[in-house]
């Protein structure tokens with residue numbers, strides 16, 4: 183299996199995965215399929231793609247995993263030389279077919295398709311200014327509506343007109359009948375990379391998707407850059423200056439796949455270093471270091487390396503049950519951990535465990551996990567988290583949008599420890615997390631940890647804003 187969906191004990195929900203390709207003569211639908219398959223972990227509620235043969239744009243999307251949405255028959259009908267694809271986890275709007283992407287708009291002559299990763303924060307202003315929100319139920323659909331006003335310059339001119347008016351986090355892949363476009367917000371909150379094929383280009387949220395289709399990494403799409411790819415080659419236009427770089431640091435901690443590279447560093451390397459630093463900052467007396475699969479693996483190895491405590495498997499992930507991501511609700515989230523993470527009594531009985539996980543959001547599933555480990559015979563459970571406490575909501579595309587959902591927003595570490603029932607609880611510091619990336623801390627968004635939002639957040643922002651402002 184190529185995809186690697188992660189289920190931590192207390193992981194926040196993922197965002198979205200993007201893929202775009204321009205490669206005449208290739209089976210682009212199949213390239214998009216595998217590009218999405220490699221990025222399944224970024225969104226598991228719906229999948230879709232749009233392709234064009236140069237004249238007509240076809241869109242196919244459905245709720246479900248990539249492997250459930252597409253089959254040989256559908257891929258065979260999606261013939262073309264260029265296309266885009268999208269995996270969705272809803273950070274705005276509900277999980278419905280209408281909200282699945284790519285969004286598609288046409289005026290009967292010209293068409294466009296758009297995939298979005300991120301979350302806009304000035305959605306109401308955009309809707310009011312355009313007076314076109316009408317049926318738009320997501321910020322992505324609103325952008326597609328604004329772009330579809332086209333004008334004489336077509337999609338490229340429309341993009342250069344609309345993109346500077348957007349505030350928030352966005353990486354976009356877009357297309358019309360002849361060109362693929364990629365754009366990234368001026369802060370570069372969400373990743374987007376360009377790769378080269380022998381006869382074309384691809385763009386993807388993560389470099390693991392470039393690897394899988396045999397593309398060679400060229401560079402990242404720059405913050406504030408619009409890239410056009412077509413038979414004129416790859417052309418870059420800047421639509422906005424970048425005030426500062428603010429890549430989401432959580433991409434390294436949890437979101438991205440371990441074999442992806444962000445700013446030249448493999449996520450695996452960074453996670454391993456998170457574990458090494460955690461062992462120094464929050465040491466534990468234990469007999470066995472175990473990861474919470476899958477993101478905990480690299481960090482647990484780093485923790486074991488520095489602490490000298492043996493590393494082992496203590497939790498088995500069931501890869502074959504339905505994923506909670508398909509229909510996020512508190513009930514499913516709470517059941518999810520039991521369905522997916524099962525302790526191995528023979529590996530852990532009588533042992534003092536050091537359990538390495540990527541984050542604690544609500545605390546409810548960490549609590550269940552600690553209890554399950556004890557029931558399976560663990561003598562002690564020492565929980566170690568590879569990032570600082572998450573105290574602030576994310577408005578940029580990760581589904582932690584209210585402070586009341588976050589256990590660390592009003593509980594101290596010792597209170598959280600008591601709630602989850604661990605014998606000890608330790609977090610990595612903000613400084614330790616940044617140091618593990620090997621980069622300047624000022625070049626990241628770290629808002630969910632320190633409350634310093636690189637882009638100001640309006641009071642009304644929320645997930646269901648366009649559907650029902652009262653729910654936001």
Ligand code: SF4
Nearest residue numbers: 430576578627629630
């Ligand atoms: S608030 Fe946290 S999760 Fe959201 S973009 Fe910033 S670092 Fe990433």
